[in-house]
Amino acid sequence: MIQQVKAFFRHPGRLIPLLFVAVILAGTLLLMLPVAHVGSRATRFTDALFTSTSAVSVTGLAVLDTPVHWSWFGQFVIMLLFQIGGFGIMTSAVLMALLVTHKLGLRTKLATRMEVSQALNLGDFKAILLRTIVFSLIVEAVAALALALRFSALDYDLGAAVWYGVFHSVSSFNNAGFALFTDSLMGFATDPWICVPVALASILGSLGMPVIYEVTRRHWGRRQWSVHTKLTLIGSGLLIVLGWGAYLVIEWSNPATFGQWAWYDRILPAFFQSAMVRASGFNSIDIGAMREDSLLASIILAFIGGGSASTAGGIKVTTFFLLLLVIWAEVRGEPDVTAFRRRIDPPVIREALTVALVYVACNAFGVFLMQRFEPDIDITSIMFEVTSAFATMGQSTGITYDLSEPSKWLLTIAMYTGRVGPVLFAASLALRARKRLYRYPSARPLVG
Amino acid sequence: MIQQVKAFFRHPGRLIPLLFVAVILAGTLLLMLPVAHVGSRATRFTDALFTSTSAVSVTGLAVLDTPVHWSWFGQFVIMLLFQIGGFGIMTSAVLMALLVTHKLGLRTKLATRMEVSQALNLGDFKAILLRTIVFSLIVEAVAALALALRFSALDYDLGAAVWYGVFHSVSSFNNAGFALFTDSLMGFATDPWICVPVALASILGSLGMPVIYEVTRRHWGRRQWSVHTKLTLIGSGLLIVLGWGAYLVIEWSNPATFGQWAWYDRILPAFFQSAMVRASGFNSIDIGAMREDSLLASIILAFIGGGSASTAGGIKVTTFFLLLLVIWAEVRGEPDVTAFRRRIDPPVIREALTVALVYVACNAFGVFLMQRFEPDIDITSIMFEVTSAFATMGQSTGITYDLSEPSKWLLTIAMYTGRVGPVLFAASLALRARKRLYRYPSARPLVG
Numbered sequence: 001m002i003q004q005v006k007a008f009f010r011h012p013g014r015l016i017p018l019l020f021v022a023v024i025l026a027g028t029l030l031l032m033l034p035v036a037h038v039g040s041r042a043t044r045f046t047d048a049l050f051t052s053t054s055a056v057s058v059t060g061l062a063v064l065d066t067p068v069h070w071s072w073f074g075q076f077v078i079m080l081l082f083q084i085g086g087f088g089i090m091t092s093a094v095l096m097a098l099l100v101t102h103k104l105g106l107r108t109k110l111a112t113r114m115e116v117s118q119a120l121n122l123g124d125f126k127a128i129l130l131r132t133i134v135f136s137l138i139v140e141a142v143a144a145l146a147l148a149l150r151f152s153a154l155d156y157d158l159g160a161a162v163w164y165g166v167f168h169s170v171s172s173f174n175n176a177g178f179a180l181f182t183d184s185l186m187g188f189a190t191d192p193w194i195c196v197p198v199a200l201a202s203i204l205g206s207l208g209m210p211v212i213y214e215v216t217r218r219h220w221g222r223r224q225w226s227v228h229t230k231l232t233l234i235g236s237g238l239l240i241v242l243g244w245g246a247y248l249v250i251e252w253s254n255p256a257t258f259g260q261w262a263w264y265d266r267i268l269p270a271f272f273q274s275a276m277v278r279a280s281g282f283n284s285i286d287i288g289a290m291r292e293d294s295l296l297a298s299i300i301l302a303f304i305g306g307g308s309a310s311t312a313g314g315i316k317v318t319t320f321f322l323l324l325l326v327i328w329a330e331v332r333g334e335p336d337v338t339a340f341r342r343r344i345d346p347p348v349i350r351e352a353l354t355v356a357l358v359y360v361a362c363n364a365f366g367v368f369l370m371q372r373f374e375p376d377i378d379i380t381s382i383m384f385e386v387t388s389a390f391a392t393m394g395q396s397t398g399i400t401y402d403l404s405e406p407s408k409w410l411l412t413i414a415m416y417t418g419r420v421g422p423v424l425f426a427a428s429l430a431l432r433a434r435k436r437l438y439r440y441p442s443a444r445p446l447v448g
Numbered sequence: 449m450i451q452q453v454k455a456f457f458r459h460p461g462r463l464i465p466l467l468f469v470a471v472i473l474a475g476t477l478l479l480m481l482p483v484a485h486v487g488s489r490a491t492r493f494t495d496a497l498f499t500s501t502s503a504v505s506v507t508g509l510a511v512l513d514t515p516v517h518w519s520w521f522g523q524f525v526i527m528l529l530f531q532i533g534g535f536g537i538m539t540s541a542v543l544m545a546l547l548v549t550h551k552l553g554l555r556t557k558l559a560t561r562m563e564v565s566q567a568l569n570l571g572d573f574k575a576i577l578l579r580t581i582v583f584s585l586i587v588e589a590v591a592a593l594a595l596a597l598r599f600s601a602l603d604y605d606l607g608a609a610v611w612y613g614v615f616h617s618v619s620s621f622n623n624a625g626f627a628l629f630t631d632s633l634m635g636f637a638t639d640p641w642i643c644v645p646v647a648l649a650s651i652l653g654s655l656g657m658p659v660i661y662e663v664t665r666r667h668w669g670r671r672q673w674s675v676h677t678k679l680t681l682i683g684s685g686l687l688i689v690l691g692w693g694a695y696l697v698i699e700w701s702n703p704a705t706f707g708q709w710a711w712y713d714r715i716l717p718a719f720f721q722s723a724m725v726r727a728s729g730f731n732s733i734d735i736g737a738m739r740e741d742s743l744l745a746s747i748i749l750a751f752i753g754g755g756s757a758s759t760a761g762g763i764k765v766t767t768f769f770l771l772l773l774v775i776w777a778e779v780r781g782e783p784d785v786t787a788f789r790r791r792i793d794p795p796v797i798r799e800a801l802t803v804a805l806v807y808v809a810c811n812a813f814g815v816f817l818m819q820r821f822e823p824d825i826d827i828t829s830i831m832f833e834v835t836s837a838f839a840t841m842g843q844s845t846g847i848t849y850d851l852s853e854p855s856k857w858l859l860t861i862a863m864y865t866g867r868v869g870p871v872l873f874a875a876s877l878a879l880r881a882r883k884r885l886y887r888y889p890s891a892r893p894l895v896g
């Protein structure tokens with residue numbers, strides 16, 4: 001019996017989600033301590049659970065105003081939780097990917113012919129773990145220094161400047177999106193000394209460890225990068241530029257957002273929003289005041305999300321672009337789906353399709369449920385909120401504070417499953433793959 | 449030069465869309481004749497074009513009240529248009545499918561091993577054409593007789609009863625959804641003698657010629673049916689039952705829809721709505737009064753649509769279930785996607801994915817545009833209207849009459865491309881497929 005229980009938990013696919021639950025519950029307890037909040041209003045269990053889940057899943061949605069409700073200790077706990085959560089999710093995803101690579105290598109013996117996410121073949125888990133820690137610390141330190149200097153220049157006293165620098169830097173790199181300002185970073189919308197470090201740290205955090213590992217190795221030429229790395233880098237770049245342009249065009253004359261600034265001051269906030277919506281979820285403009293089209297664009301971008309094995313959410317950049325590549329190959333009548341002179345292994349396409357469709361279905365179900373819970377909130381805000389939670393993005397049109405209890409529970413579950421689910425789901429799909437000794441004759445039903 | 453022009457138009461993939469345009473324009477001219485309408489208000493070009501497109505594409509959306517605006521001649525022209533349109537779309541789709549089969553047969557020489565939509569291997573185009581005509585006439589005659597008897601029993605005089613019977617029968621089988629009542633079939637919501645013949649004719653029309661051809665052949669055992677036929681029949685049945693249940697549950701206590709009737713009188717309208725939303729687009733309840741959840745369910749069902757090479761629209765039942773089968777195979781770790789003890793040819797899966805995603809993208813783009821044109825209409829109604837047009841379904845929450853000119857043009861284009869597009873698109877995808885003499889080494893990017 002004990003043996004069986006041990007064996008059950010030894011598999012990382014079962015251990016990882018439980019570890020996340022454990023950290024979330026520990027965080028909930030710490031946040032419920034009287035010392036964690038200021039003022040007389042005690043923290044309710046559901047609100048503490050929501051906050052802890054939001055931090056560990058590096059989402060950033062908040063039912064309580066972070067700078068107003070939480071004490072310094074509470075804020076420190078939240079920072080600890082999203083540092084643990086961000087590190088945990090990166091390493092978990094890498095671990096699962098290594099398991100897949102290992103199993104595929106053992107079984108198919110194709111390792112020499114097939115580029116099984118090159119980056120992960122090159123080192124063992126320990127080396128990747130070490131690289132993750134070192135890289136995280138360097139980026140966080142540099143961003144923290146830059147931010148602290150800026151806060152200091154804005155007349156914060158030294159201790160506050162350092163604390164604000166560290167908190168927002170860690171929050172950026174781990175794509176947590178928690179801010180120590182009630183209006184997130186809206187006060188710094190046109191301040192490049194705040195927005196650029198936050199954006200860069202966020203983007204670096206959103207690329208994912210396999211990409212970082214490959215790009216930071218000593219001897220490399222661009223040619224040797226894996227398809228995964230090229231697809232993630234070029235895809236992320238494209239999405240940032242597309243989003244940047246879309247926000248500029250749509251919000252240009254909106255007096256509640258970009259319209260309040262001179263034309264040259266609209267460039268930075270548009271870039272910032274484009275970078276944030278697929279990563280950290282900070283906001284430097286009022287999301288609730290954005291036009292409907294911007295909200296829909298944001299929902300799509302958040303849904304796509306960042307890189308695999310990163311702290312960003314969504315179906316992931318590679319998943320999205322693989323589906324586009326399928327369409328491209330199909331329209332051109334190519335027998336293979338190719339990218340960067342490599343043929344994409346067909347099972348990967350099935351995986352991508354499955355991940356995307358299951359994601360759409362879960363997200364739609366969440367919207368369907370919340371719409372029942374919140375009959376008075378418009379459908380766009382509900383779609384935005386649910387997608388934000390499920391893609392662990394963290395922006396909100398401003399409805400989070402006023403949600404009913406069922407909706408808060410729904411978002412809590414969405415943040416947790418949106419974070420832990422895809423990592424395990426994609427890997428388990430790849431791990432489940434088995435051989436058949438017989439095959440049925442083939443059929444060709446009509447389509448369309 | 450003339451030779452080149454001739455060669456250009458000889459290809460059915462170019463000829464078919466032009467033939468549809470020709471019929472639509474001829475219909476527009478006929479509908480603009482003074483004799484086509486009653487009353488002093490002349491028919492404007494855009495409204496005549498909209499009506500003609502709606503009829504030829506067998507959609508059923510109307511910017512003018514069919515029984516009020518049009519004379520008997522006008523109504524007769526509309527009936528002619530949707531009879532030509534319905535027959536044209538069925539035969540075009542069969543023709544394209546035969547071309548694909550032929551090309552695949554020539555090229556891959558796999559015809560003996562592969563079940564290339566069995567039904568279409570068995571006869572030549574003429575035989576299928578003849579079967580289509582005979583089957584259409586029989587179903588239309590039987591339904592017309594049943595409806596005429598009922599209208600007669602409802603005290604319509606003989607001529608009117610026959611005309612109403614014929615018009616609604618042809619409208620049903622061709623999934624056109626045009627009705628001679630201002631409120632569609634709401635006056636007969638609980639009358640099985642009207643609703644059942646309409647529903648049966650609609651469902652038969654929505655299965656598609658390959659299925660009809662296979663099911664109506666003389667000697668058959670269920671085992672010999674093709675995967676296409678089994679998937680379409682079982683899929684359609686499942687969707688009807690699911691929709692039936694969903695509408696019953698959601699609308700049960702809605703005083704504006706089912707709530708007005710005794711409990712046993714709610715069964716029929718729920719079935720009717722479930723059958724109509726994927727086929728004809730008649731309605732026996734007030735669509736605009738339905739609950740938000742019902743509207744969303746309707747959008748999904750309309751989007752899935754009916755059978756391939758039928759008069760129903762959408763991405764088609766087989767496309768939808770193929771994608772579900774991919775997920776099922778993926779989750780179970782099966783190397784092949786299988787259905788009914790047949791392995792689905794992998795290129796078909798890529799086709800299904802492409803059709804579905806391109807469809808989603810076009811539909812979303814339509815919603816995006818109409819939202820700009822109609823800032824005062826809620827997003828759900830716009831989604832419903834655009835999907836209804838693009839999936840040539842024909843129900844409306846009631847906003848069609850009041851739309852701006854750009855929106856009417858948008859819907860006109862949506863109805864035309866939604867009808868002609870998928871047939872040609874899916875076939876052209878299959879026809880474009882080519883061989884490569886070289887293959888790149890394979891790669892396996894991470895997903896999720």
Ligand SMILES: [K+]
Pocket residue numbers: 058059060175176177279280281392393394
């Ligand atoms: K986030």
Ligand SMILES: [K+]
Pocket residue numbers: 506507508623624625727728729840841842
């Ligand atoms: K229709």
